[in-house]
Amino acid sequence: xxxxxxxxxxxxxxxxxxxxxxxxxxxxxxxxxxxxxxxxxxxxxxxxxxxxxxxxxxxxxxxxxxxxxxxxxxxxxxxxxxxxxxxxxxxxxxxxxxxxxxxxxxxxxxx
Amino acid sequence: xxxxxxxxxxxxxxxxxxxxxxxxxxxxxxxxxxxxxxxxxxxxxxxxxxxxxxxxxxxxxxxxxxxxxxxxxxxxxxxxxxxxxxxxxxxxxxxxxxxxxxxxxxxxxxxxxxx
Numbered sequence: 001x002x003x004x005x006x007x008x009x010x011x012x013x014x015x016x017x018x019x020x021x022x023x024x025x026x027x028x029x030x031x032x033x034x035x036x037x038x039x040x041x042x043x044x045x046x047x048x049x050x051x052x053x054x055x056x057x058x059x060x061x062x063x064x065x066x067x068x069x070x071x072x073x074x075x076x077x078x079x080x081x082x083x084x085x086x087x088x089x090x091x092x093x094x095x096x097x098x099x100x101x102x103x104x105x106x107x108x109x110x111x
Numbered sequence: 112x113x114x115x116x117x118x119x120x121x122x123x124x125x126x127x128x129x130x131x132x133x134x135x136x137x138x139x140x141x142x143x144x145x146x147x148x149x150x151x152x153x154x155x156x157x158x159x160x161x162x163x164x165x166x167x168x169x170x171x172x173x174x175x176x177x178x179x180x181x182x183x184x185x186x187x188x189x190x191x192x193x194x195x196x197x198x199x200x201x202x203x204x205x206x207x208x209x210x211x212x213x214x215x216x217x218x219x220x221x222x223x224x225x226x
Contacts, residue, residue: 030211030212031211031212031213033213033214033215035217040219040220041219041220042115042202042204042217042218042219042220043154043202043215043217044217045214045215045216048212048214050211050212088154090213090215092211092212092213094211095210095211096142096161096166096208096210096213097213098144098156098159098166098167098213099156099213099215101153101154101156103153104153104154
């Protein structure tokens with residue numbers, strides 16, 4: 001069974017601070033997705049990374065896929081209250097296999 | 112704006128009753144997933160369909176749960192009989208059929224409470 005460990009589990013920061021969330025595994029993934037989930041809603045896809053070492057930016061969010069495609073990070077610059085939510089990484093091990101979801105990081109940005 | 116729809120959004124029932132949850136995937140998506148989310152367990156995969164055929168339902172309690180896709184526009188998840196431990200939020204997700212890239216688009220969920 002493939003596992004995706006996310007750290008930290010919980011994060012509470014002040015508006016304007018920077019933060020990084022990590023997603024780690026001992027398995028290699030063919031692609032990895034990041035999702036954000038707000039209370040009472042389903043997860044929303046933010047980004048997909050496919051190539052080892054790939055970096056993608058979405059406004060103040062920067063996503064990186066590890067060179068070995070076993071880990072990923074999400075960096076948020078100048079966090080805002082609207083960034084509050086549960087961040088989930090999800091890895092695809094290849095072909096049409098099911099996705100493995102990470103344990104999640106719950107972020108709270110205090111105004 | 113294409114979205115996954117789920118009904119009902121909320122369901123309160125008594126132990127032993129049958130519960131049916133419905134999902135309409137995004138038109139053109141070939142993969143459909145059912146997940147259960149709880150505070151303790153996080154997001155658990157219950158069933159996974161590709162082109163309406165079940166690919167993986169290893170996470171689903173077979174004695175009481177069943178998942179089907181009667182057609183490409185409808186997926187159902189049934190619990191019979193329901194138990195209090197089934198209380199959770201159930202999500203349906205669909206995705207385009209892309210090898211090695213399994214992006215999923217989630218519905219708003221059905222919040223189930225079994226008394």
